[in-house]
Amino acid sequence: MNLLDRYEEVVGRPEIDRLRRLGERLAGKRIVHVNSTRQGGGVAEILGWMIPLMVELGIDARWEVIQGNSDFYRVTKSFHNGLQGLPINLRPADYQLHVDVNEANARHLNLEADVAFIHDPQPIFLPRFTPAGKVGRWIWRCHIDASRPNRGVWKHLSGGIKDYAATVFSMPSFTRPLDRPMFLIPPSIDPLADKNRFLDDSERVQILEKLHVDPDRPMLLQVSRFDRFKDPLGVIEAYRLVKTAHPELQLVLVGGPADDDPEGAEVLKDVMDRAGDDADLHVLLLPPDSHREINALQRSAVIVLQKSLKEGFGLTVTEALWKGKPVIGGATGGIALQVHDYQTGFLVYSPAGAAYRIRYLLRYSDKRQRMGATGHEFVRENFLLTRHLRDYFSMLMWLDHPGTDALAA
Amino acid sequence: MNDFIVEDCSLVRCATGRACFNLRELLEAARAAGPGVLEHHLMRCALEDHFDLYEFPNDLARWCWDALGDRELAEKLALLNPYVFRDFEKLRGEVVDVLEDHLWSLERFPWSRPGLELHLVESRLISFDTGERFSTLVGMAEAVPRMSRRSLFFHVHEAYRRHGVDDFSAFLEARHAPNELVERLRQIDFYFLNLNQLREKVLEALCAFVAEPRAVLGGAA
Numbered sequence: 001m002n003l004l005d006r007y008e009e010v011v012g013r014p015e016i017d018r019l020r021r022l023g024e025r026l027a028g029k030r031i032v033h034v035n036s037t038r039q040g041g042g043v044a045e046i047l048g049w050m051i052p053l054m055v056e057l058g059i060d061a062r063w064e065v066i067q068g069n070s071d072f073y074r075v076t077k078s079f080h081n082g083l084q085g086l087p088i089n090l091r092p093a094d095y096q097l098h099v100d101v102n103e104a105n106a107r108h109l110n111l112e113a114d115v116a117f118i119h120d121p122q123p124i125f126l127p128r129f130t131p132a133g134k135v136g137r138w139i140w141r142c143h144i145d146a147s148r149p150n151r152g153v154w155k156h157l158s159g160g161i162k163d164y165a166a167t168v169f170s171m172p173s174f175t176r177p178l179d180r181p182m183f184l185i186p187p188s189i190d191p192l193a194d195k196n197r198f199l200d201d202s203e204r205v206q207i208l209e210k211l212h213v214d215p216d217r218p219m220l221l222q223v224s225r226f227d228r229f230k231d232p233l234g235v236i237e238a239y240r241l242v243k244t245a246h247p248e249l250q251l252v253l254v255g256g257p258a259d260d261d262p263e264g265a266e267v268l269k270d271v272m273d274r275a276g277d278d279a280d281l282h283v284l285l286l287p288p289d290s291h292r293e294i295n296a297l298q299r300s301a302v303i304v305l306q307k308s309l310k311e312g313f314g315l316t317v318t319e320a321l322w323k324g325k326p327v328i329g330g331a332t333g334g335i336a337l338q339v340h341d342y343q344t345g346f347l348v349y350s351p352a353g354a355a356y357r358i359r360y361l362l363r364y365s366d367k368r369q370r371m372g373a374t375g376h377e378f379v380r381e382n383f384l385l386t387r388h389l390r391d392y393f394s395m396l397m398w399l400d401h402p403g404t405d406a407l408a409a
Numbered sequence: 410m411n412d413f414i415v416e417d418c419s420l421v422r423c424a425t426g427r428a429c430f431n432l433r434e435l436l437e438a439a440r441a442a443g444p445g446v447l448e449h450h451l452m453r454c455a456l457e458d459h460f461d462l463y464e465f466p467n468d469l470a471r472w473c474w475d476a477l478g479d480r481e482l483a484e485k486l487a488l489l490n491p492y493v494f495r496d497f498e499k500l501r502g503e504v505v506d507v508l509e510d511h512l513w514s515l516e517r518f519p520w521s522r523p524g525l526e527l528h529l530v531e532s533r534l535i536s537f538d539t540g541e542r543f544s545t546l547v548g549m550a551e552a553v554p555r556m557s558r559r560s561l562f563f564h565v566h567e568a569y570r571r572h573g574v575d576d577f578s579a580f581l582e583a584r585h586a587p588n589e590l591v592e593r594l595r596q597i598d599f600y601f602l603n604l605n606q607l608r609e610k611v612l613e614a615l616c617a618f619v620a621e622p623r624a625v626l627g628g629a630a
Contacts, residue, residue, distance in 0.1 A: 018537060018539075021540075184423065397535055
């Protein structure tokens with residue numbers, strides 16, 4: 001069975017037909033994606049499924065990765081932070097290193113294509129050093145919230161953006177005014193990936209038992225790294241406010257180990273202190289590849305929380321909705337796009353608000369079921385990888401036919 | 410006579426990089442934003458598939474209700490049907506008028522709840538031929554339940570925007586279908602329905618006539 005057939009079982013024939021139809025119009029187009037790593041991180045994950053699907057749909061798609069030394073990645077990590085408005089400390093030589101590494105990569109990468117998608121800031125200066133005519137159209141795909149960047153970083157990167165025909169952002173709130181088109185393509189989840197695929201009940205229960213979580217009692221869950229912006233202490237406070245009325249309740253906070261992140265370690269310590277000796281409050285530190293475990297926990301939760309104070313798109317919310325769980329989330333970033341009051345969950349503004357909504361949902365199991373079903377369909381329509389690919393294809397169609405308000409493919 | 414070609418469509422959305430944080434900024438946006446921005450937030454927002462989740466038919470009304478907490482203004486904006494305006498500047502004038510009139514009566518203008526700012530977006534539509542065809546009323550009645558919500562949007566909302574009439578009734582009229590059916594389809598208040606409700610209304614109208622032998626056009630479907 002090919003890839004598209006497998007996805008057809010999940011998203012239905014019409015969606016796959018739409019992709020085929022668009023693919024026919026773009027067949028043979030040479031597309032190269034360039035990023036900074038082949039493994040690890042959200043961009044590599046997206047390209048990992050997108051390239052084979054594009055190829056299966058008749059596109060001549062390739063993936064190139066730029067190379068740099070550790071100093072280069074230190075600098076680009078600062079760009080990543082700076083784009084999100086965090087304070088950074090870079091010297092003029094650091095900015096020059098970024099440009100120099102791009103120049104060196106432009107010489108040895110195979111960039112010949114009709115369209116080159118350049119992902120994030122690391123390879124942003126490739127167009128400057130690529131001979132004219134080698135790439136038909138350059139598109140910068142920014143996966144980061146760039147709405148309030150550090151001024152120095154933005155000044156440096158915007159020097160590269162002027163060489164692009166268009167840009168792509170995940171959400172309108174990630175953008176700032178630019179004199180290039182800013183296409184909007186939200187991220188997506190892969191319904192067949194280990195983190196999201198169907199789990200049978202025995203496998204789910206087995207995983208829960210391995211994690212020492214009681215499969216027979218209601219469980220609240222938040223999946224996120226230990227970061228103050230994710231407000232894990234607020235989640236604990238909300239749980240405690242509900243626990244007196246629902247003593248059977250469990251709370252599971254799942255994140256990664258914070259070995260190389262001093263701030264994360266500090267937050268984790270605060271979380272552990274606050275958790276105390278509550279046997280029903282589980283703080284789980286799981287390695288980054290614990291996809292089946294996360295899947296089992298999300299499928300077992302009665303309600304999923306994402307009580308962030310600041311958030312990107314919030315794919316953990318998407319994952320929970322896909323598994324038919326109502327989500328209680330902070331009104332920030334992509335959470336507000338996914339959580340709709342009384343439809344897919346509730347937006348909240350305080351631990352008390354979260355506690356109130358938890359109590360509401362615990363009381364009305366029929367409403368939980370209905371919201372879960374709505375959330376599942378909402379994700380099927382909007383946030384699966386087939387929609388993601390359709391958005392890319394639609395954008396490419398559009399760029400080939402600018403200037404009209406409606407286009408027939 | 411040509412068959413009905415079932416089209417589907419997809420939205421290509423572009424950010425403007427601008428957002429409204431309060432009612433005064435919404436008024437400024439209504440005055441100055443490009444036609445594509447107002448068109449998106451008043452019309453094409455229905456295609457974002459969030460539509461079934463919402464009570465109001467356009468982004469502006471919904472934002473006033475949810476983010477500004479201004480219920481009265483939300484109600485006024487919800488009632489504004491952009492499809493009755495054949496001239497875009499008249500539509501803009503009407504939106505501006507509603508906002509100005511409301512602002513005039515306020516002592517303090519409302520601000521958005523944090524995190525719920527209105528980010529201004531414009532969009533364009535790409536349509537696809539689905540490959541599906543029908544030539545009869547029966548065929549239409551069979552095809553409508555299978556159509557995606559985007560197809561319904563394309564053949565009703567978008568058709569109305571382009572030609573002032575939906576594709577279904579135009580097709581049936583050209584095939585000399587009963588006037589009552591054509592009129593019944595044209596009387597569907599599509600802007601105030603979500604796309605699933607619209608499907609039900611179209612089907613109700615078709616099924617009321619499909620049973621009638623005289624309504625079956627051009628032989629078997």
